Amino acid sequence: MRELDLISQEVRQIAEAISLAIGCDVEVIDDTSTRMAATGTIKHTQGQKLNHGHVYRYAMQNKKTVIVEHPGRHFLCSDCNISKECYYLLTIAAPIIVDGSPVGVLAAIAFDIETASQIRIKITNLTDFIERMASLLSAKIKEYRLVKSLDLAMVELTGILNKVEQGLVAFSADGNVLHYNKPAVDLLGLRSHPDINSMNDAKVAKGVEAAVGQFISMDSKSRPSVVTVGLKSLLLDVETIAIPGDVHNEVITLVSFRDYSAVKKTASSITIAARPITFTDILTRSSSMRKLIDFAKKIANSSSTVLLRGESGTGKELFARAIHYESRRSGPFIPINCGAIPETLLESEFFGYDSGAFTGARREGKPGKFELADGGTLFLDELGTMPIHLQSKLLRVLEERRVERLGGKQSFPVDVRIIAATNENLEELVQDGRFREDLFFRVNVIPINILPLRERLEDIPLLAAHYLEHYFEKMGKKIECLSPEVEACMMKYGWPGNIREFSNVIEYAVNVEESNVLTLSSLPAQFGKMPARNTIQQQTKRLELQSILNEHGWGKLGKQRAAEMLGVSLATIYRWVNTYNLRP
Structure with a gap:
């Protein structure tokens, strides 16, 4: 909307008042070359577009008053299409400036020799007067803006107070x-x-x-x-x-x-709300796990993206929540499981939507997880399951730190720390074309590989004591400890489900056990079927692979050589390195 339109009535009244005061015609031209006001002999042209106006455009562009006393001979007249038949004998044009931007011109004009002569006699005083009146129009526009903003603020405030x-x-x-x-x-x-x-x-x-x-x-x-x-x-x-x-x-x-x-x-x-998760909730006696925790504490206050890697059930979300709590970020911890939400709904869950974005959308719209996590942490679990089309949108958000709702017309900034987690081999997914390589590099800024339970067996007694106490509080059934036979059996078991499986096994056993000590008879069926966990074969494979990589290098060429020697694919070598948590 043209600024002078906001005060059109005042513009015409002020133009008439100026004309009466100084005894000449006055016109007000807006920034689209439309006569907003005109007096005297040109009053009938009010509202029309000018087919000339070099002088006015120059005054607005340069934000300074222009005086043309001899039309046709002024340098601005050279390109004017009416310069040879100009009916303006004298013009004083002052720009109307609002907050540094020109919105129009206020001009005192003479169409006859007598009026032009009268203006020349007092041109200095009249120029000052016209400039002051242009400032008055500017102030009127600002006043109108202020009143409208106050009205809007009152409406908004009333709406908020009613909500x-x-x-x-x-x-x-x-x-x-x-x-x-x-x-x-x-x-x-x-x-x-x-x-x-x-x-x-x-x-x-x-x-x-x-x-x-x-x-x-x-x-x-x-x-x-x-x-x-x-x-x-x-x-x-x-x-x-x-x-x-x-x-x-x-x-x-x-x-x-x-x-x-x-x-x-x-x-x-x-x-009864859950208390915050801290690193003290990660129970371990393993020196390797302690190093992981110390490293996680070190990077907690960073805003860089963290990628938690590890098998299912190793406690990746526990780590994520502990990192968030340690960071002291003021916003919330918002988890989203990329594999648990239908693909058709995942995009709206991530970015939210505006009213009318799709059939069934709420009339008031809905914020997405990025909005909800503003100032805090967004935890992306099962990242490897994210659809490829959504990966490109996530990459853009991570690069620009701006979000646009579905059906929205503008983006807005978000301050979100991303922690992602996966139990899949992302490198293999990249090779297969199921995960974007650029997104992989963006999320893999700070990788943390969480150990499986079979590589921290010294934690089993500590974890057992914790879960026995937990299920005592939950069920009221007191089991003092594991029997030596149960502990030995658990040390031999492979724990494919890791901590999650361990917790389920303890819960099952507490329900079944009739004494105050957990015995072999109370363990689930899988323990009776496999007394040992193929440990020798896995350990042999692990040591053989580590030896080959130490000899031929841990880069891509070394891994290719290992694949040839072991008769497997390169992708399998990458998976084994991740599974066995191998390091140089």
Whole structure:
């Protein structure tokens, strides 16, 4: 919208006033070369487009006043299409500048010799006057903007206040109601009155004043109190607020209140909420695991992306939550399992959507996980299962740190730390074309390979004690310890499901065991079928591969040589290196 259109009536009134004051015609031209105002002999052209205007365009572009006393001989007249038959005998054109940008021109003009002569006599004073009037028009536009922004802010504020769950009532110093929101009316039960049809109804204000006005004398520094209003118990708070800059030291009193039963319900849910996960929750005596934890603590405060790699059940989310807690990021930890959400919904879960983005979309839209995690951490579990088309969008977000909702028209910045996790060989997925190589390099900034349980067997007694205590608290069934036979059996088992499987085995055994010591008879069936876990074969393969790589190198050529010697594919070598957690 053209800026001068906002104050079109004032523009015409000011133009007429200037014309009467200085005794010549006046016109106001906007930045599209349209006459917004015109007086005297050209008044009938008001609203028309100029077919000339070099002088006005120059004044706006250079943001300075232009005076043309001899039309046709001024340098700006050389390219004008009416220079030989110009009817302007004299022009003073002052640009109208708003916040550094030209929005139009205010011009005093003469179409006859006598008027031109009169202007020349006092041209210095008139130029100053025209420039001041141009500044006045600029101030009018700013004033209009301010009023509109205040109106919009009031509408927005009212909308926000009506959306909060608290009832809010503001009182003046003499006890009159200044403002109240919709929840206040609803909580006080005033909507049930048959004569109340609108929020601005005087009966509503009187009802609000009668219901809570008695509490405005409460000490504003006192803690919230439970009061009874009608049939409801409300948690009520009173605060006195001084009006900034008021010379009379005026104050308003803000009374806020909530449904006390709802507050109790919320407090109960907060009380039982899960506590934050820290590195102390990762139980281990393994020196290798301790090194991993120390490394994770070291990089926790970084904003760089972390890739947690490891078999299923090794505790990748536990690590992710501990890293987030250690980072002290102010935002939340938001997990999303890329493999558990249908592909058709995954994009909207990630990026959210605006109203009307697709059939069935909420009218108010919905924020995505990136928005919800702003200021915090987004945990992408099972990253390798992400559809290839969504990988490109994720890559763009990681590079630009901006998100655009589905159906949205603009993007917005997000401050999100990404922690991804996978139990798949991403290098193999890249080779197969199922995972973007550029995304792999973007997420693999800080890789952490979490050890499987079979490589930290010294942790089994510690983990057993923990889960026995856990299931005692959960079931009320006390099992003191593992029998030596059970411990030895667990040390030989392969634990393909890692910590998750270990927890399930303990839970099963606690349910079955009848004594206070866990015995072999209470273990699941898989322990009876395989007394040992093919340890010798796996250990031999691990040592052989490590020996070959130490000899031929840990790069791609060394791995190709290992594949040839062991008679397997290069992708298998990569998988074994990851599975056995091999390092130079």
